[in-house]
Amino acid sequence: MGKEYVMGNGAIAFGAIAAGAGLVSGYPGTPSSEIIETIEKYNDGGIHLEWSVNEKAALEVAAAAAYAGMRTMVTMKQVGLNVASDPLMSLAYVGVKGGMVIVVADDPGPISSQTEQDTRRFAGYARIPVFDPVSPEDAYIMIQEAFDYSEKYGTPVLFRPTTRICHGYASIDVPQKVAARAYEGFIKDSKKWVIFPRLSYLNHAMIEERNPKIGKDFSTYRANTCEGSGKTAIFTGGISYAYVKDVLKDRTDIKLCKIGTPYPFPEDFALECLLGVERVLCIEELSPVIEEEIQKLAGIHGLNIEICGKRTSDGILSGEYSADTAAQVIHKFMGEADTEKGIDVTDAPKLPMRPPVLCAGCPHRASFYAVKKAMAGRKAYFCGDIGCYTLGNAMPLDMVDTCLCMGAGITMAQGLHWTDADAVSFAFVGDSTFFASGMTGVANAIYNEADMILCVLDNSTTAMTGHQPHPGTGRNMMGDMVEKLNIEKILSAMGVSAIETVNPFALEHAINTVRKMADIKGVKAIIFKAPCIALEKNFNKxxxxxxxxxxxxxxxxxxxxxxxxxxxxxxxxxxxxxxxxxxxxxxxxxxxxxxxxx
Amino acid sequence: MNKDILLCGVGGQGTVLASKLIAASAMAMGETVHSAETIGMAQRGGSVTSHVRIGAEGAPLIPKGEAAVMLAFEPAEAVRNLSYMKEDGVVIVNRIPVKPVTDSDYDGGVMIDYLKSKCKNLIVVDAEELCRPFGSSKFFNVAILGVAVGSGSTGLDRDKVLDEIERTVPERFLEANRQAFLTGIQLGGNYGVK
Structure with a gap:
C-alpha cells in the first residue's frame, strides 16, 4: 500500500492489521468510529469484523476469541467502557492467551461526549496496562507493541487515544496487508477460563505481584522518554506532549518527560528523570494521573520536590489543552512573561452562537413536532437519549427534558411516571440505541406495570456517528445481507399493548396517533419511521x-x-x-x- | 516549506474536502503534513475548523498567531478564528453569511468591516457570484481553494492541486470542480500576494 495520509483512527486500524488481528469488534462512538470503518475497507474476509450491539457484547466476543489464542481488538468511546466494564473487570482476573487490545477513545473538551472521564484511571482500577499515543504515527507503532505486551503478560491491555489523535491526520507507511496470525484454538481448562471466587483470589495476588514487574518492563519501553536537563521537569503524555514540544521548541533547560504507559507506572524511569530535579509541572488532560503517580513516588522515596499540576490549580481542571493554554501554564510555572502573538481580537463584534442542530429535512424534527403538537395543553415529560435526536433539545422544539446515557430515556420515563401519574411520560430512542440498550428498559416497564409511550425514531441507521449499520438495517460489517430485526415485532413479542408505525411527515396522522396513545393505559409504542435525510440524494426543493x-x-x-x-x-x-x-x-x-x- | 493554513466555516460547507486537497497537494510536493478536523456532533450546523500544518513536526492544532493563510467560508467564522493568524497573514473570506436558526439578527457586513479594519491582507469573495456559472454553491470549497492558490499565499503548485482534484472528486462532478478551481485561480491572481 505504501505511504498513505490517514486519520489517527486509520493509523490504529492499519496497526491492528499489521499486528495480525483476527477479530475486531466494537460499537460506534465519536471519536472512535473510523477504526472499524477503515478495517472494513481493507478487509478481504480474513478478519472477522463486527459492529456489536453494544460495547459489552463487543468485548465479550473478542475476549473468547483471545482465549482461543487469536489476536483481537475492541473499539469504543470512553463512555462505552462503562457499558463494557462488567466483562472487563472480570477479564482482568482471567486473562487472555492471544493478544487483546481494547481501544478506548477519550474525549477531552468534551467535544462529542457526556463525560470527561479518563480511561487511564480505568486501567488502574482494572489493574491492566494502558498505552497512551502522542500522534497518529506513534499510534500506528504503539498498537502493535500493545499486542506484544498483551501476549507477553497474558492480560488484556487498554489503548487510549484522545480526539486529537483519533481525528488528526498524518502520513503513515502502511504495510502490505498482513494476514491474521495463526492461533492454537480454544483449549478447555475450567480452572483457567471459569471465574470463581477461588480463582479470583489467586489471580488477584498474581496481578498485584505482576504489575510492578510490568512497570519495570515499561521503564525501558521506547514510548517513555526524557529530553533536556536541569532542575525543572515537565511530565506529560498523549497529545499534551505535542503541545508542550511546540512551546519548548529547542529549549533544553527544562527536562521533558513523556509517559507513554501511565499504568503500571514506569517508576524506575520516572525516578531517574527526577534525579536532581527540584520542581515538577504535570501537563495532562482529564485526570491528574501522572501527577498523582509522581506524588506517590515522592512520598515513598522521600523526595523533596515541588509538584505542580491540576491538584495545585496550575494545570487546567477540565477541557482540552492547546499549544496556547500549555504555553500559559508553562510560562506561569517558570515565572516568565506570556507573549501574546497574532491579531488582537478583543474588540471583535459579538459572534453568533452556533449550537449543533438537526439537519434540514431531518425526520426527527417532524416526530418531535408531532408529539409537541399532540401534547399542547397537557402535562407531559419528554425523556431523551443519546444520538442525533438529543438535538431535539434546541429551541424552538425544546423536546428533551432529560438525557443521561445510552438507553436511559426509556427507564427514566418510568421513574418520572412513578412521581406523577397524571402526566404523560414519553421516551425517545433511536433505532441503534434501541438495540444497544433499549430492550431491557422496555421489559422493565412491562414487568413493573409502568405507564409510558415509547417513541422509536427509526431512521434505519446510526446517524450521529457516521451512518453505521446495526441489527435493524439488514447489513453487517462482513458485507453480508442479513435478516433485519423488526422493532415492531420485538415490541409486540415483549407484550407492548399498543404499537403504531407512522410516517412523521404525515403530520396530522402522526399527531392523532400520539393523542390516541396518550389515552391508553400501560406501555405503548409509536415507531416514527423515515430514513435519515443525510443519506437521501434527490430533493424537490x-x-x-x-x-x-x-x-x-x-x-x-x-x-x-x-x-x-x-x-x-x-x-x-x-x-x-x-x-x-x-x-x-x-x-x-x-x-x-x-x-x-x- | 513551513506553513500553517486554517480553514473555517459551518458544518456542511465542505471545508474537509478543501483541507484534504491542500494536504494531499503538499504531500505530492514532498512535504510532511499534519492536519486536524472537526468531526462529530459539531458537524450538524456548528462551527467547524480544519488545521493544516505543512512541514510541521509538532501538534496537529495551529498555535495562535501562526497561521499564514485562512480560508474562511463564512464571515463570522473568520472573525472567530482570527487570533490564529499572523499579523501579515492572508485572510480569504466569503462575504455571504450563514445565519443560525437561533440568531437571525446577525449581520455579515459588520464582520466584513471588522476584518477590513484588522487584516493587512484581506481578500473578500462572494460565493454566490463565484459559483453561479456552476449552478451550485457546493463548488465553493474548490473555488476558494483556487483563490488561495492563485494568490500565491499557500506555496502550493496549481497543477499539483489540479492532479489531486482529479484523483479525489467523482467523475460526474469533476469538470465543474475543475472550472470552479480555475475561476478561483484567476480571481486570486488579481490580488497577487507576494
Whole structure:
C-alpha cells in the first residue's frame, strides 16, 4: 500500500492489521468510529469484523476469541467502557492467551461526549496496562507493541487515544496487508477460563505481584522518554506532549518527560528523570494521573520536590489543552512573561452562537413536532437519549427534558411516571440505541406495570456517528445481507399493548396517533419511521411564494436551518432545503411549495 | 516549506474536502503534513475548523498567531478564528453569511468591516457570484481553494492541486470542480500576494 495520509483512527486500524488481528469488534462512538470503518475497507474476509450491539457484547466476543489464542481488538468511546466494564473487570482476573487490545477513545473538551472521564484511571482500577499515543504515527507503532505486551503478560491491555489523535491526520507507511496470525484454538481448562471466587483470589495476588514487574518492563519501553536537563521537569503524555514540544521548541533547560504507559507506572524511569530535579509541572488532560503517580513516588522515596499540576490549580481542571493554554501554564510555572502573538481580537463584534442542530429535512424534527403538537395543553415529560435526536433539545422544539446515557430515556420515563401519574411520560430512542440498550428498559416497564409511550425514531441507521449499520438495517460489517430485526415485532413479542408505525411527515396522522396513545393505559409504542435525510440524494426543493404574510410561524415552531430571514423576508436556502415539506404543512397561508406545484 | 493554513466555516460547507486537497497537494510536493478536523456532533450546523500544518513536526492544532493563510467560508467564522493568524497573514473570506436558526439578527457586513479594519491582507469573495456559472454553491470549497492558490499565499503548485482534484472528486462532478478551481485561480491572481 505504501505511504498513505490517514486519520489517527486509520493509523490504529492499519496497526491492528499489521499486528495480525483476527477479530475486531466494537460499537460506534465519536471519536472512535473510523477504526472499524477503515478495517472494513481493507478487509478481504480474513478478519472477522463486527459492529456489536453494544460495547459489552463487543468485548465479550473478542475476549473468547483471545482465549482461543487469536489476536483481537475492541473499539469504543470512553463512555462505552462503562457499558463494557462488567466483562472487563472480570477479564482482568482471567486473562487472555492471544493478544487483546481494547481501544478506548477519550474525549477531552468534551467535544462529542457526556463525560470527561479518563480511561487511564480505568486501567488502574482494572489493574491492566494502558498505552497512551502522542500522534497518529506513534499510534500506528504503539498498537502493535500493545499486542506484544498483551501476549507477553497474558492480560488484556487498554489503548487510549484522545480526539486529537483519533481525528488528526498524518502520513503513515502502511504495510502490505498482513494476514491474521495463526492461533492454537480454544483449549478447555475450567480452572483457567471459569471465574470463581477461588480463582479470583489467586489471580488477584498474581496481578498485584505482576504489575510492578510490568512497570519495570515499561521503564525501558521506547514510548517513555526524557529530553533536556536541569532542575525543572515537565511530565506529560498523549497529545499534551505535542503541545508542550511546540512551546519548548529547542529549549533544553527544562527536562521533558513523556509517559507513554501511565499504568503500571514506569517508576524506575520516572525516578531517574527526577534525579536532581527540584520542581515538577504535570501537563495532562482529564485526570491528574501522572501527577498523582509522581506524588506517590515522592512520598515513598522521600523526595523533596515541588509538584505542580491540576491538584495545585496550575494545570487546567477540565477541557482540552492547546499549544496556547500549555504555553500559559508553562510560562506561569517558570515565572516568565506570556507573549501574546497574532491579531488582537478583543474588540471583535459579538459572534453568533452556533449550537449543533438537526439537519434540514431531518425526520426527527417532524416526530418531535408531532408529539409537541399532540401534547399542547397537557402535562407531559419528554425523556431523551443519546444520538442525533438529543438535538431535539434546541429551541424552538425544546423536546428533551432529560438525557443521561445510552438507553436511559426509556427507564427514566418510568421513574418520572412513578412521581406523577397524571402526566404523560414519553421516551425517545433511536433505532441503534434501541438495540444497544433499549430492550431491557422496555421489559422493565412491562414487568413493573409502568405507564409510558415509547417513541422509536427509526431512521434505519446510526446517524450521529457516521451512518453505521446495526441489527435493524439488514447489513453487517462482513458485507453480508442479513435478516433485519423488526422493532415492531420485538415490541409486540415483549407484550407492548399498543404499537403504531407512522410516517412523521404525515403530520396530522402522526399527531392523532400520539393523542390516541396518550389515552391508553400501560406501555405503548409509536415507531416514527423515515430514513435519515443525510443519506437521501434527490430533493424537490421548496420556495416561498408572494403569498407569505411574514408571520414567521415556520421559524418559530420548527427551527429548520434552511429557513431564515433576509432583508425582513422569510427565505428558504435552496442549498440546504431537502423538500421534506414540514414547513409547508404548517404554513397557515400555503405560501410554501415546490417546483411541481405542490 | 513551513506553513500553517486554517480553514473555517459551518458544518456542511465542505471545508474537509478543501483541507484534504491542500494536504494531499503538499504531500505530492514532498512535504510532511499534519492536519486536524472537526468531526462529530459539531458537524450538524456548528462551527467547524480544519488545521493544516505543512512541514510541521509538532501538534496537529495551529498555535495562535501562526497561521499564514485562512480560508474562511463564512464571515463570522473568520472573525472567530482570527487570533490564529499572523499579523501579515492572508485572510480569504466569503462575504455571504450563514445565519443560525437561533440568531437571525446577525449581520455579515459588520464582520466584513471588522476584518477590513484588522487584516493587512484581506481578500473578500462572494460565493454566490463565484459559483453561479456552476449552478451550485457546493463548488465553493474548490473555488476558494483556487483563490488561495492563485494568490500565491499557500506555496502550493496549481497543477499539483489540479492532479489531486482529479484523483479525489467523482467523475460526474469533476469538470465543474475543475472550472470552479480555475475561476478561483484567476480571481486570486488579481490580488497577487507576494
Amino acid at each position: 421548496l420556495h416561498i411564494s408572494e403569498k407569505c404574510i411574514s408571520c414567521k410561524k415556520c421559524i418559530r415552531e420548527i427551527g429548520c436551518p434552511a429557513i431564515s430571514i433576509i432583508d425582513e423576508k422569510v427565505v428558504i436556502d435552496e442549498g440546504l432545503c431537502t423538500g421534506c415539506g414540514l414547513c409547508a404543512t404548517l404554513c397557515p397561508v400555503s405560501a410554501i411549495g415546490g417546483d411541481d406545484g405542490e
